[in-house]
Amino acid sequence: MPFVLPLLGLAVFAQGTSEFMLSGLLPGIARDLHISVPAAGSLTSAFAVGMVIGAPLMAMLSMRWSRRRALLAFLIVFLLVHVLGAVTTHYGVLLATRIVAALANAGFLAVALATATAMVAPDAKGRATSVLLGGTTMACVAGVPAGALLGELWGWRSAFWAVALMSLPAALAILRSVPADPAPQFADAGPGPRGQLRALRGPRLVVLLLLGALVNGATFCAFTYLAPLVTDVTGIGAGWVPAVLALFGLGSFVGAGLGGRLADTRPVPLLATGGAALLLGWTVLALTAGNPVAALVLVFVQGALSFAVGSTLVSQVLYAATGAPSLGGGFATAALNVGAAIGPWCGGAALTAGFGFRSPLWVSALLTALALVLAGVAHGARRRTVRHGAPSAQDAPA
Template structure:
């Protein structure tokens, strides 16, 4: 893999830290700004909504600009709004900064995915994707627990300052190292928007995006409320929350690394087996969350399965949208974040309805069950109708009837 991909991963690390760190900070933010915990949870949903809406729009905005200009512009915007978030005393202002940060993050990730996959071999999209998403999982391992620790020692605002500080070297590294011609057609000209949009109507792609949204919704539904789950249900002390978050991150890093190797060669078996294991894991966690040993064993396992399956679906979306080199990353990012918005919202609704801190885990299980049902029906229909031979590594869907 080209070295500049790891520099992009550094920026994704900072952005992933920002996106995930609220899981360990929500109780403190709710208390400081005097809002209910379920309202504070909307900060995660707001970020995800901004990512979901902003990814295709920002990809369109940046498609005629070289990555060396577009990527730093998005990252500097991301940095500045974290400074605002660190000093505000208003929950609405903090909520607005999350939306703007999400738009910047969405644009960055869409351009980064297009740049990365355009400059590697055609059959290496899964590995390139895993490098970028590895920055997100490392955020779970190091950035998110560090943010939770900073929040416990110096308050939640210090975590926002830390994200801004980590973004500075990423800006410098990208300006100096990222090629300016990523995400363009071989002749150096951008692919026409109309042609890309036609590609994005592919049934195979739409199915893959739907599955990605459901799986990511399940991941974020529980992860957003993981801190109160382990403290209030499992009985683990608040001082151990950073360690629990790190366990999830270690599992996620292992999962995305394994997924990157298999997403290019055996995606369908990985998705079927991983999806079934995810359903079993979320169900088991909902039933045994009161046992701290079971919770500590299941958290990293579910991190590995969630990110292994999720990263494979991202790679499959990029394979299915090979004719949309600049917009495919934006739509894949959008789909994942539609799920990341839906999941915490459903989890917060379950909490507000009085079902207790186990409820988000049950919602996660239901979302994965729905994904398995949809994917299973599509796979069965595809085999029954004997579709034409498809490209390796793609999730099958029924062909359109004429």
């Protein structure tokens, strides 16, 4: 693996920390800026919306740039708006920085996925993808708890400064290691935006994007409501909540790494068995959440399975998006963030309806079941297509 890939993963770690860290900083932000906690919470929603909208738009914007220029531009904008967020005393300015940071984050991740997979062998896209997504999982393991700790020790602004500082090594690595002009491995940028958008309408790509959204929706539905689950259902003290969240993140890191090893060689068995295991795991966790040992084991296992399956789906999008090399990563990023927005909303709706703190786990099981049904229907349609004639490259199995 090229040395620049782990440093791109560091940038993704900083960006993932920025996306998730506000959950531990909202009270401090609300007090300091003299706003309500719900108003502070809208900073998280603004970031999520910016990620969904920004991924395809920023990928299209950067298509005429060299990848070094695009990565540097997005990362420097991300760094600067965190500096601005760390010094502002105005809520409106902070809200604007979250939107701009999300746009830069989405653009960076989309281009980084395309860059990483272009810098490795054609059959190593899964491993390259797992390195980048490993940054997101490490944000759950270490970044979010560290951000909360910084907020407790030195105030919420220190967490913003830390995110900005973590982005510097990646910017230097991009400047030194990513070619300035389209090098041979980057020269084939594919057709223009319209041609790439047409390529993204291929049935296989659409199915993979929908599966990514559903699986990530299930993941973040459960993750968002783990704290009340373990305190009110499992009976673990509130002081252990950060450790439980870190345990889920540690499982995610392990799953992304293991998934990256298998995604290039055995993606279909991994997705089939991993998807079925995910459904079983969410169901068993919902039923046994009152048992602390079972709950802790399953939190780790579900984190690992979620990111093994999720990272494999992202790599399969990149394999399938040969006709849209620039936009494939952008739409994969958007699909994951659609899931990250819809999943917690569905879990919250179940809680509002009075179904209790186990209900988000049942929602996660339902979303996973929908993904398995969709995959089964798509597989059946593909087999019927094969029986009636050879499939196109876009529809062929991975």
